[in-house]
Amino acid sequence: MSGDQIGNLIYLSVLGAALLTWLLVRGRLNLNKMAQHMAVWVLIFFGTVAAIGLWDDVRSTVLPRQSVFGEEGRIELPREQDGHYYITLDVNGAPTRFVVDTGASSMVLTRQDAQRAGLHPEDLVFLSTAMTANGSVQTAPVTLESVALGPIVDNRMPAYVNGGEMDTSLLGMTYLDRFARVEISNGRMVLQR
Structure with a gap:
C-alpha cells in the first residue's frame, strides 16, 4: 500500500x-x-x-477507442483526457502504445517498447542525437520489421530507440506521411490511406 x-x-x-x-x-x-x-x-x-x-x-x-476501418484504409482516434491522441500499433507483433506527435520527425520507441518488439537495447548503438523539449537525448537508429494496425501493415519502418527516459513512444511524421490525409476535427483524429 x-x-x-x-x-x-x-x-x-x-x-x-x-x-x-x-x-x-x-x-x-x-x-x-x-x-x-x-x-x-x-x-x-x-x-x-x-x-x-x-x-x-x-x-x-x-469512452470511445481507436477505430480501424481496414477496407477503407481509415483510422479514427479519439482525443484523450490529457488532450493528446494515442494509438496502439503492433510493432514486430508486440502491441505498443504511441502518442501521436506531429512535431516529431520520426517514430521513437522507449527502451521498454523496443525490448517488447524484440530489439535488445543493450545491443543498440546510440550514435544520433535528438533535440527534445527537455534537451538533447541519444538515440539509436533501428528498422522495424513490421508496424501493423489491423489489416494496415507497413514493413521495414525506420525508427529510433530513445536513450533517455520517456514514458510513451512517439509516432512521428515518418509514419504519418504514409497517410494521404491526416485530419483533426470534433475531438477526433482521422488518418486515411
Missing part, C-alpha cells in the same frame, strides 16, 4: 468516525431512526469507495 493510499484510508476513517459520532449524538433518543440513517451513510460510503475503485474500468468502457 502506498503512502497516498494509507493517507486516503486514514482520511476516510476519520471522516467515517466523525459521521458516526454526529449520528450518535444527534439521534440518541430514537435508535431506530439512527440505525436507518447509519445504514444510508454506510451505503453511501461503500458506494463512493466502489465508484472510485472502478472509475478506470468504467471510463475505459464508456
